[in-house]
Amino acid sequence: MSERTVFVLDVSSSMRGPKSQTLYSETMRCINRITDCNYADQSVRQNIVAAVPVNYKGWGTDIRAGIIEGLAALRRARLRTKGAKIFVATDGGHWCGNDDYVGDVLPDLIKSKVKVYCLAIGVSADHDLEKLATATGGQVFNLSRVDAESREMMARVMEAAMKEVITSKEMAEVVTHTVINEVVVINGNTYEIRVPIEADIGRNTQIHVRSEAINDIEVEITGPSGAVYSTTGGEITRRLDLKECVLFMDSTESGLWAIKVKTQTSGTVRVHLVVESNPTGTQAIGLQVFLRAPESKCPPIISCKLCKGNDPIVGAIVTATVDRPGGTHTDLPLNLYHNDGYYYAYFTDYSGAGRYNVSALAVNDGNNTTYHGAPVGQFRRQRVANSFQVMADFMPTQSPACDHFLQLLLSNQFGSMRINNITQSGAPTGPATKRSGSSLDSKVVLLSSKMKSLKSRLASNYYRTKLAVNGLQVSASEKSGLMNRLSTFDRFLTSVRETSTEEIDGYQHTLDDVNDKIRALRQLH
Structure with a gap:
């Protein structure tokens, strides 16, 4: 966890209703995850909880003032600002004082070496948040739908954004693998899913079932050997304050786990289901997501890296779900592949200008998914990522030359890589090997x-x-x-x-x- 994080939350009048209520609930969950070893004992956590706004308080949005106060809070606490993070959540544009609030605050942020992460709530959130995030090394997450029926979807993205903020480089070795992170709609009485937990993970496993209708659901979880955990039996904890049912296991049996959610109402119930687990060794399958905004001659790029340890998983099914402006979403198979474990595609299914938030799902496909040439057992990884922004007059639809992705890899545009023909300076030492997704004969x-x-x-x-x-x-x-x-x-x-x-x-x-x-x-x- 990062011990130097400031939350700057929008409490203007436009935040009233589901937006402020969901933001409050997710902030409570985030605080609940802070452990004593992060200088936050029970008393400190209670003080933090008391400071979180429950509902909207005023009129107007002043992003500049919020960031300046965030920097001041770090300095009042006499904390080192280098590596600290400010998390800005807002649904509106900056309209108090100087319009160029980014120009006002950016020099101080860069001098202080503070990263800014943003949560854009709704389609009217300030369009300059990307400038803040990009210049300081942060990210922007986005919520398109913000109505009362989308509380669980909002919570899903909010939680992902907050986890990104509170995870520090110092704790990077404590990896949490997300097996499931999705919202399901239950129209009948029962929803059931089978979840694979491999032997390479299974430590400190947490299964969360969250819903606004938490009083109307019962949860039953069955392990591979038939052990049953349930809310009725008391093994699964129901936390009404956080609107969730939770099962925590120090050590988890590997195999298929069955999760069954039963509703006590005839109406539609939405459930946010999260299954997370820590690795038992160094060879667990990991999923990373990388986004690249559109350029003049290149559509947005969505890329996932799927590896076991440092080596690629080949032949998996990797799909991105893109939440588009206006509340619609579309699935994009990442069916281009690079031998270093990258699955990618160019996105052109625009629905207009705005922000497009991305999540990714990777699953195996039986004998066709391999690691070092050997079949990989059943697995599942899911990750909610950040967003890219598309301008009204900037929607390229033609994919670039086939060596474009390789060149981006060579210039370190998609995270850590293991490409053989690169020197420490980043320059190729010889011709690139021809491979799927790389340069081809002209x-x-x-x-x-x-x-x-x-x-x-x-x-x-x-x-x-x-x-x-x-x-x-x-x-x-x-x-x-x-x-x-x-x-x-x-x-x-x-x-x-x-x-x-x-x-x-x-x-x-x-x-x-x-x-x-x-x-x-x-x-x-």
């Missing part, structure tokens, strides 16, 4: 826009089919047979060479055959 005819669109649709269909195969309750041989039918898809979908409508139709025909077999097997079983 004579190769690249994909046309039409073929890119058709292949993207095929990739989405392929993703759904693989998930359906993984979910079949059949013998290993039957499932392996279906996977073998799909074994050529990854290479085809990640290729940037030109193809034809007939070739794509042939792959789709294979998917249709596999889906027919899936339906037949479901009827038999």
Whole structure:
């Protein structure tokens, strides 16, 4: 945890209702996660809780004053400002005093070496938050939907933003892997999901089931060996103040865990489900998310790095969910691949100007997912990331040359990398090895826009089919047979060479055959 963090929370009149209420609840959860070893004993935590605004208090938004007060708070506490963080949460634009509030506060922030992280709440949040975050090394998270029916979705992003802020470099070795972090809608009486916990994780596992309707739900969790934990039995703690049910386990049995949520009402219930666990060694599968805003000739890039230890996981299904301005969302298969473990795609499914927040899900696909050439067992990783901003007159739709992503890697644009042909200065020492996603011979005819669109649709269909195969309750041989039918898809979908409508139709025909077999097997079983 970072012991030098200041929260600057918007309490203007526009924050009234679900926005301020959800922000208050998530701030309480964040404070609850602070341990005594971070100079915050019970008395200190109580004082922090008392200082958090419960509801809106005034009119107008003064982001400049909030940041100046945040810096002053650090200095009053006589804390070293280098490496400290200020978390700014606001739903409006700065309209008090000088319009150029960024220019006013940025010199002091840079001199103090303080990073600013921002939570943009709603589509009217100040458009200059990115300037603050980028210049100081922070990030911007975004919430598009802020109505009463979206409390759990708001909480999901708020929690991710606050976790990013309170995690320090000093504690980077204490990794928490998120297996599930999603909001589910229960229209019937029961929702059930099976969650894989591998042997490489399973220490200090926490399962959280959160909901505004916490009084109307019961939770039952069953371990791989049949041990049952429930709210009715008392093993799962129900915390009404935080609107959540929690199961904490020091050590967790590896295998498939079943989580069942039962509702006591006939109406729709939304539940935020979180499963987190610490590693048992140094070889746990990790998921990182990297975003790059649009450039003049390049759409936004969404990239995930999936590794076990320092080495890549190959052949996994990685999908980004993008929350668009206006409250809609879209799924984007990250079906381009680089051998250092990066799954990526260029985003062009714009719904207008504004901020686009991203989350990512990585799952294995049976025998096709490998580590050092060997099959990887069942796993799941999910991560809520930050956002990129798109301007009204700046929505490029054409993907750049095929070596663009490699060049970004060579210039260290996507986090830590292990590329063999780089010296300490960052300059290539020789020709880059040709690999999927890297430079190709200039004579190769690249994909046309039409073929890119058709292949993207095929990739989405392929993703759904693989998930359906993984979910079949059949013998290993039957499932392996279906996977073998799909074994050529990854290479085809990640290729940037030109193809034809007939070739794509042939792959789709294979998917249709596999889906027919899936339906037949479901009827038999």
